[in-house]
Amino acid sequence: MKFETAPDVAEYVKKEIYPDGLEYVPLRENRVIVKVAPGDLTKVAELFVKKFEARLIHATAVDLELKGFEVLHIYDFSKFKDRLVVIVKAIVDKDSPEFPSIANITWQATWAEREMKELLGVKPSGMPDPRHQFLPHEWPNPVESGSIPEGYKFDGSTTAKEMYLPLRMPIEEAYQTLIPIGPYHPGVIEGQIVYVKVEGEQVVAADIKTGFHHRGIMKLIERRGYNKGAFLAERVCGICSAAHGLAYITCTENLYESEVPERALYIRTLLAELNRMHSHLLWVGVVADVIGWKTGFMLTWGLRERVMDIIEAITGNRVNYGIWRMGGVSRDVPQELAEKAKRTVDALREECAKLLLLVADHPVVKSRLIGVGPLTRAQAYDGGAVGPVARASDWKIDVRIDNPPHAIYDPKVISWEVITDDHCDTFGRTLVRVKELLVSCSIVSQCLEYLAKTTGDIRIKPKTVPLGAEAVGLNEAPRGELAYYIRASDKDSSLPHTVRIRTPSYRNNAIIPLMLVGSNLADVPVVMGSTDQCLACTDRLEVIDNRDGGRKILTWDQLVNLSRRASRW
Amino acid sequence: MVDLIFTVISLIVIVPLALFLGVIYSYLLRKLSARFQWRVGPMLRMYGDLKPLLGTTRLLQPLYDILKLYGKETIVPDVSRRRLFVYSPFLSLFFAVAAIFFIPFPGMPLLSGVPYSLIIASYLLIASILFTILGPVASGSPWAAIGARREVELFLVSELGFVLSLFAVAIARQSLVIWEISSGGQSLYLALLTVTAGALMFVAMLGKLHIKPFDMPEAEAEIVAGPYTEYSGKLLGTYYLTKVFLLYGLVALFISLFLPPIATDVLWLPLYIVAAVVLVFLLTSVQVLNPRYRIRNAINWYLKVAIPLGVLNFIIALAIWLVV
Amino acid sequence: MSTEIKILKQVLSKYSKPMTLTYPSGVAPDRRYSQIPEGLRGIPERDKDKCIGCRACYFVCSGRATSIYDKGEKRTVEIFLFRCTFCAHCQEACPEEAIKMTNKFEIAVPNREDPAARVLTELDLLKCKNCGTPYVTRKLVDRTYERLMEKIDPIVKETVSNDYKKLDGYCPDCRRAYGVDLDTHTKKYVWLEGV
């Protein structure tokens, strides 16, 4: 199958979306670059976010050496035209890499801008929250992309201790009421700190700090090249490895005139969906464990084990499948295996349906999940929620429909639906995931049916990647939209110049503080778990204090009184 | 004189026996919940090829776990109130062991015949639990503080049920001596009381033993290890030992109060074991079928179930007293 | 309550047997490797007789697990299993199909230097007929010749073949020096001195 580009897409963008760009460059598969002056970035953001309600996929920057930094804002316009992604670009000077921040317009850009600042040393001006994202808070500010220049003075305006105080409280107060959940905490297996300030057991403010996991995979892919990159991309996350593999391959295949055989596309869908099945089962188990239900954990993980067995039989590995190749997949699914797997999956679907709906119906489970971690649709949109979190807030976004990856997700070929739910809380997220799991089961069994009936090629030799090509690859990971941006090197056709990964947890984690405020301490792990965070891929702080939020400011004594009242009830 | 010697001997015998039975009960708890969860659990009969390495049976696995803790380094935090922190586990253990002296075992009346033994036993049990709260509070860890707070709240409400059910039985049987209660006869009315007060005692036991919907003091996902966060090595081992004795003590108390003749004569021993196993089985099934409540839900639940049930018990008990 | 009972029924009815599997390589022979699926991608193994020492696997290795080094008259092709990602890239790239992924999976050894952590293949190097330096393996030279003959234009086949045979077994340096003698050489301004 070839992936087509609409011929007039650049004109379309110029005419319908943004007329005053400096230059319009169409890329493969309806991705369009719009070059603007750095000063215009805010104007564009305002227009795109407010008027078109386009989703900001990612904001990042590329180091173009002597030419300066290139600031990129990637917007999803698939609502307007099939697969349309607009990449807004502005080149800023190397000596004074300043450009206006868009985080005031759309909150979701906060983390991305902080990351940019750290990775490349560019300076978004007017950021609402200029603290470090991955680096420790006390790290010299700002970081340079190379070494710290000679004669550079550390920014002594704030002391390390003050910078640690997420909720901007006096030091004496902060240490008395803050509860650090993490970096190593049994409820959240991976490393991050969530500071919660509690009154009694009620959370009044929350803050999150990441950066305990940064492994520099993006840089590593830049060194290893396209083919070996697929294996590295898979290793960003052990649970959604298929999603990463698929997104990476989609992105690299967008760099050149790619062609992929039909059968390979089916195998890709099959794996991506099996991956989603086991990830969702894992999540249900983790939430059951977090609310203290070991049995639920064991049951779901018992089912998950069987999915893993199917994956193992198909790909030969349980975690990192290693079958993603540019132009296809490396391993065929033999017909007998497909038939056998189909029987297992069908049986599994029955059991999952029975058991998981029972789990979701359990009175204590319900009492622990309903109304916990509320997130309205407006909050989800402004915060940039993706995946099941967004869909549980009744926001119908799914990359598989909007902007499909290089696999088979065409509703005309495979029947499936996007699940949404209007509970807007953890219970909603549970229902979405459970139902999605069943949908995945049916996609898997349709794919297996196709694979059992047909034979064919699974791989086409990839063409050379043109120098300086650019591409965006999107995929719906189990946790939400996953985006890869790759820019090919100008000199070497086997190496990418820049690789940027925007993982779903990166977005969903950013809104955790929003959901935490107002909940019970016992619910903190549940809320944190409800986004299905995968810190291995996220790694990055946010302050939400609804009491300080312009409404009411409490003094220490008031707080003490309140907490006494709270513990008396 | 013979009586005295017999009592002394049986007091000496009961401690290892209670430990053994407590370990067996915890083994059952673990094994059964494992089987509910599609796991293997501690093996009763080890796989043939692993026998030389691990022994034939792992029946005493809970005991081995405790013994292992005794072999480990004990850390006492700098900020803790050292004396209270260190002594609490031992005091807790002491009171738990003291409590089981007042609860009869088939063939061994122990001290259950002394006047007011019911009150003494229940106070000793309370004291034992109190020290599982005091020690952690002295440790200075925020997690332990939250855990201890939850423990206090839970303890208050579960104690309510516990005491109500004890006294309903005491009123109906017109005695505050455990031995008298447990050697008393059965009648239809008393059987009714056994069901209602037994149910109340059962839910109180859930809270005392931190069985699943009520294990929030130890909710590891929320508050690390709760009260035991700062405890390690021998001190933690002592707490675990206390738990084993408490498990035995509560099961024994339940049987002697609510299934009267069973806990008296040595001939009832098989039935005693059966009753204990059934009780542990019930505890396990509650444990595996429920996630943990929030502390507030738990208290509401206790108040909703325990108080009306307690009042009902009292009415039944009074009726029995007045009518029979 | 009813939900709990339903769950209890589910749990007890179907799965009275535990799902836990024993470690696949237990001591008992019947349990050994019983749960390993056929297609498991485990340790890559190299067929010593097929391998020609061409380095293709070295260039594609995604985990940089493969290394090739010459020592004396031996060329060692080595896969360091601690780095191997079991991606099968080497299997795809090998021109001789010498590498096969097996379904063996136990690579844990107490020591990094343990030979069990490596897949080692030692190949004999061919010594240059002229100067005696070992350079590549005999098989690589032969296979290159074969491939060349397969692909080459029939018009020049004869000449090339003759030339090839003349300098067969010469190392690259010597071949450069003596290449002037060949029919296929351009011979524009070079002549051989003292031969």
Ligand code: SF4
């Ligand atoms: S294994 Fe194959 S690719 Fe590697 S050196 Fe030998 S022949 Fe070449």
Ligand code: SF4
């Ligand atoms: S399987 Fe992959 S990582 Fe292992 S040796 Fe082969 S190419 Fe290298």
